[in-house]
Amino acid sequence: MADVNITVDGKKVTAPAGTLLIEACKSVGIEVPSFCYYPNLSLQGACRMCLVKIEKMPKLQTACTTVIGEGMIVTTDSDEVHQARKGMVELLLGNHPLDCPVCDAGGECELQDMTFSYGAAESKYMEPKNHKEEQQWSPVVYFDRPRCILCYRCVRVCGEGMDVWALGVQNRGVGSIIAPNKEDHLECEECGMCIDICPVGALTSGAYRYKTRPWEMTHVGTTCTHCADGCKTTLGVRRSESGMEIVRGDNRDKSGINGDFLCIKGRYAFDFANREDRLTQPLIRKDGQLAPSTWEEAFELIGKRFREAREQHGGQAIGVVGSNRTTNEENYLLQKFARVVLQTNNIDHHRTADFPALAAALKGKPGSTASMRDVFHAPAILLIGNDPTEQHPLLAWQIRNNVRLHRAKLYVVNSADIKLRRQAAAFLQIPAGTEGRFAAFLAGDDSAAEGLGPVAGANAGESPAATQNQQTTLGGFREQVRGEQNLVIIFGAEIRGGDIASLVKFGSGVAGAKLLCLADYANSRGAADMGLYPDLLPGYHPITDSGKFHEEWGGVPQAPGLTLPEMVESARSGKLKALYVVGANPVGRFAIDPFVFSQSFVVVQDMFLTETTALADVVLPAANAYEKSGTFTNTCGDLQLVKKAGEVSGSKSDFEMIVRIADAMGADVHKLVPFGRGTTADMGQSRGAQSGEADRHAVWLEAHGLEPKMSPFDPTAILDEIQRLVPGYEVSRLNLVAGSDQHTALVGIATGAAQDPKLIAPATDNLFSSGTLGRYSRTLNSVMENHSRQPVESEVAAD
Amino acid sequence: MRFSDQFEQRFAEMLTHYPTKRSVLVPTLLYAQDETGYLSDEVIEELASRLELTALDVRNVISYYSMLTTKPRGKYNVQVCTNIACMLRGGEELLQHCEKKLGIGHKGTTPDGLFSLEEVECIGGCSWAPAAQVNYDFHENLTTEKMDRVLEGYAKKVTA
Secondary structure, eight states: OEEEEEETTTTEEETTTTTBHHHHHHTTOOOOOOOSSTTTTTOOOSOOEEEEEEESSOOOOOOOOOOOOOTEEEESHHHHHHHHHHHHHHHHTOOOOOOTOOOOOTOOOOOHHHHHHHHHSSOOOOOOOOOOOOOOSSSSSSOOOGGGOOOOHHHHEEEEEOOOOOOOESOOOOOOOOEBBBBBBBBBBBOOOOHHSSSSSEEEETTTTTOOGGGSEEEEEEESSSSTTOOOOEEEEEEEEEEEEEEEEEEETTTTTTTTOHHHOOOOOOTTOOTTOOOOEEEETTTEEEEEEOOHHHHHHHHHHHHHHHHOOOOEEHHHHOOOSSHHHHHHHHHHIIIIOOOOOOOEEOBBBOOHHHHHHHHOOOTOOHHHHHHHHSEEEEEEEHHHHHHHHEEEEEEHHHHHOOOOOOEEEEESSGGGGOOSEEEEOTTOHHHHHHHHHHHOOOOTTTOSSSSOBOOOOOOOGGGGGOOOOOOHHHHHHOOOEEEEEETTSSSOOHHHHHHHHHTSSSOOOOOEEEOOOOOOOHHHHHSSSSSSSGGETTSSSSSHHHHHHHHHOOOOOOOOOHHHHHHHOOOEEEEESSOOOHHTTTTOOGGGGGSSSSEEESOOTTTTGGGGGEEEEBBOOOGSSSSEOOOOOOOEEEEOOOOTTTTHHHHHHHHHHHHTTTTTHHSOOSSSTTOOOOOOOOOOOOOTTTHHHHHHHHHHTOOOOOOOHHHHHHHHHHHHHHHTTTOOHHHHHTOEEEEEOOOSSOOOOOGGGGOOOOOOEEEEEEEHHTTTTTTHHHHHHHHHHHOOOOOOOOO | OOOOHHHHHHHHHHHTSSSSSGHHHHHHHHHHHHHHSSSSSHHHHHHHHHTOOHHHHHHHHHHOOTTOOOOOSSSSEEEOOOOOHHHHTTTTHHHHHHHOOOOOOOTBBBBTTEEEEESSSSOOGGGGOOOEEEEEEEEOOOOOEEEHHHHHHHHHHOOO
16 A cells, blocks of 8 residues: 655654554554554544644544544644543543552553553542442453443454454443443353453453462463464463462463464463372372382382383383373474384374374475464465364464454355354355365365265355355355465364375465364474374384484384374283373373273373373373473464473473483483583572572573573473474574574475374364363363353343 | 234334444334333344344443333333423422322332333423423423323223
8 A cells, every 4th residue: 555654743654554543653663542442453432542633633633543644743742632641541530449459450550551651640530439349250250340441442352353242331421331241241252352451450360360469470471281273371470389380371472473362271271280189299109009209219110110121022012102282392302212212113192183194295395384373364264174263262363353354265164053154255064074075076076076965055244245155066165265365274183194185286276375284282283293103203204214313313113113002902912011101191081991001011291190190100290381491383383482480399391201211211311312512510400499590590591692401301402403303393493582483394205104094083172171181270160160050041131 | 022013014124224234223122112112131132133233232232222121111101301491390399299109219110010200311392391201292381280180191091
C-alpha cells in the first residue's frame, strides 16, 4: 500500500495507508496510552485514553480509531491532551477499589501505570464506592466486578481470538458488567486469555490469585511441556523450602511463536511439579518393596546389573524406552548411550506420528516443512484429520486468526464436524479411517475416491456465496486446493506411511506448498529427530547404513533392534534381561501385562509412581522439563530453548542420570558427552548449599558469549554434537540462545525402512488432558471435574 | 417453540430489510415479548439460533433495554413516569399511590398476576403530565382518583 506521511510531535512519520494513528505513533517510539485498544482485535473506542490533538479537527480524537491521512499534524503530548487523559483516569478511579496492596495485578496494572503517568490520585468524587462481591466463574477464572474498567478486551479476545464467545456485556451505562455465558459461570475452553489480557485485576486466575506479588518472582521464559505446539510460557518462580516453586504461568514474553496465545495447559498445568507425592529419593526394590536409598547405591546397582546383562547376554538383551517430554539433548544422549554403551539398538518411544515416513517422502525436497509461524501467514491451509482445537490449541489459534486477519482460505477434511469448520472456506466430511485414501485421491488416484462418500459436502463461513459450495464434490475440492499457492498442508496421525508420500506428491504439484505433520507431545518430534527408533539414528539415518555416526561413535551394532512391542515379547520369552525406561509409562499407556517383566531388571526414571514404576527394580526421581535446560523441537520442527525455572531438591535431570549410569558402567563419559575439551572443572552443582551456582556461572558465561560445557551434565555439549551431526539442525545458535524459535529442515537422507504404522498410537488428549502427566495437575483435574458435572440450569434471570 | 403466524410474517419480512441477520434482533425481541409476555430461556434460545447468535448475545441486548424483560410480568404493566415534568405535577405521589393500591413496589407483580408496576423514565407525555402507560395505552393528566378508575377499568376487563 502507498505510504502516508504525517507529523507527530514534530517528528516525521511514514507508514502505509490504512495504518491506525496509535500504531504509527508506536512505530517511532511515541507511546499513546490506551486500555481498550489491543493489536489484532477489533476496535472499540471505549476508554478514551488515547485522545490526541489533530490539527484542523475541532476536538481531541481517539488515536486508536483514527486512520492516518496525508499531512496530518498530531500532538500527543500537550497540556490539553494530558488534562483529557487525567480526566479519563479520574473517572475510571471513581468507583475503582483502592485494594492495590492485595490485588493480583498490583505492580503490573495498566491503570496503576496510567495513574502514575497522568496523576489523578486526588478524587473529587466523595460518594461511597459501589462494592460487589467477587465471583468464581470457573475453576480458573474469577471476576472482581468493581475493578473492571470496561475495556472489553476480554470479550473480544474470547470471541474473535478464541472463537468461543463466552463473555459479553450486560446492562448499560454505569451498570454495565462483563457477563459469563452461563448466568453465573463460564462454559468455555478455560484458556485464561481473558485474564492475561485484562489491564487491571478484574479477571484473576484461580491458580495464582493472592499467592504472591509480581516483583517477588523471577520470570523464566521456557517452552511448554504439554502438547507438541511448543508455546513459549513464562514461568514465575520463587524460592520455596524444596527449591524453586513455580507460582504462575503466563505469556508476558510475547516473542514466542504463540504471541499472545496460551491454552489452559501452558498457563496453569505446571502444578504437577510441586505435588506432595513427587519422588525425591531413589527407590530400590528390596524384599519385593521399593525402599528409599541413596543415589550412589542406586547408580552402582544399575551400573553393575546393566554391565552384567551386556556382558553375559549381549546388547540385544537390554531394552530402552525413551520419552516424548525429555529434551533433544537427553533423547540424543539416551540413544547414543544405548547404542554405544549398552551396545543395543533396542530403543523405542511412544510414537504419535509417522515422522520417518515424512522425512523419507521429503527426500530431495528441502524447505518443504511449514513452521508454526507459517501457519499464521500462509494464504491457504489444507487440514486433514485431527481436531486442532482440542489437540493443538496453538495451531488452531494460528489457523483461526490467519483466516480472520489475513483472509486465508482454509480447507478442512475430517471425519467429524470439528470446530475449525466454522473458519473453513470448504469442508469435506469423510468416513473415519478413509483419510489415507483421501490423500491418495488428492495425489491423483481417482480409484481411491470410492468409499470416501457419502460425502456431506457443506460449507461454513460468513459469506452467503459459501452456500454455492454445498455441492462441493471431491474432484471440485481437489481442483480448488490445487489452485492455491503457498499452501500449508497439515495432517494428523490418521495419515501414515505411504499416504504421507501421497500428500507430498500432491503438494509438489502446488506452488510453494509446505507440510506439517501433527504429533502429540511436547518433544515427540524431537524424540523422532533424535533417533529413538530401533532402526533409525538421529536425523532418520538408517542404522544399517554406515555413515558419520558409526565413524564418530565407533562400534555401534548395525542390526536393527527391537520395537517396543517386540521388547515386550522378548521379555515374555525371558530374553530381555534389562529394561531402561526414561520418562515414559509404557505399561500404563499400552496396557502391557506387568508380569512380562518379572525376569527383567527394570530401571525407571520418572517424577511419580506410575504403572511402570510398579514393576521397577530401581526408580530414579527425575526432574521435569520445567526444571532443566535444553531444547525442544515442536511438531512443525521449530527448535526452541527449554530453560530451567523450577527446582525440586532430590530430583535429577534425566541427562545427569544417564551420564551417571554410563559412568557407573565404566564407560568413558568424555566420549559420550564431548564436554570440557581438557578442562575437568565440574560446575554441575545444582543442589544443596551450592544450589543455583551453576546457573549463575552459566548466566555470566552466556553474557560473555561463552558457553559453559565444563561439566559432563551440560546439555549444550550434546547440542554441539547434534548441530554437527544431525542434518537440518544447523540453525543459528545465536538466535536460539537469544530465545528465538529456529525452524529445522527435515532433510531426508536415505529412505530408511518403512515403519509399521500400527506402532503409532495417538495420545487422544483433549484440551484438559495431557497423557500421564495430566493426571498430576490439580488444575486440569478440577476443570475436567467441573466440565463433567452437568450444571443445573437455574431459572434466575439476569437483571 | 411456536410463534403466531403474524409474528412469523413480520419476522420474515424484517429479515429482508438488513444486510445481516442480527440487525433484526431488537424489534424481534419486542414482538416476541408482546406474544409471550416475557423473554423466557426458550424464546432466547430460539431467537439466538434463528439469528445465528449465542444466547449470551441475546441476553446482552435484552439487558440493555429496560422495556425488555426476562421475568414474567402481570397482564397489565403499569408504567408511571417520574421524570421532571411528571414529577412536578405529582408523578411521584401517583407512583406511591399505585404502590399502596396494588400492594407492590417497583418491578413488582400482584399475586393474582394481573398488574405489574414500574417506575419509568420519560414516556413523552410531558404536555399532559403526570402520565402513565399501561401496556401500550397512555393515560394522561392523572390524579390519584383518576388512576384508581384506570386500574379498576383494567381489572374489570378481565372479569368481564
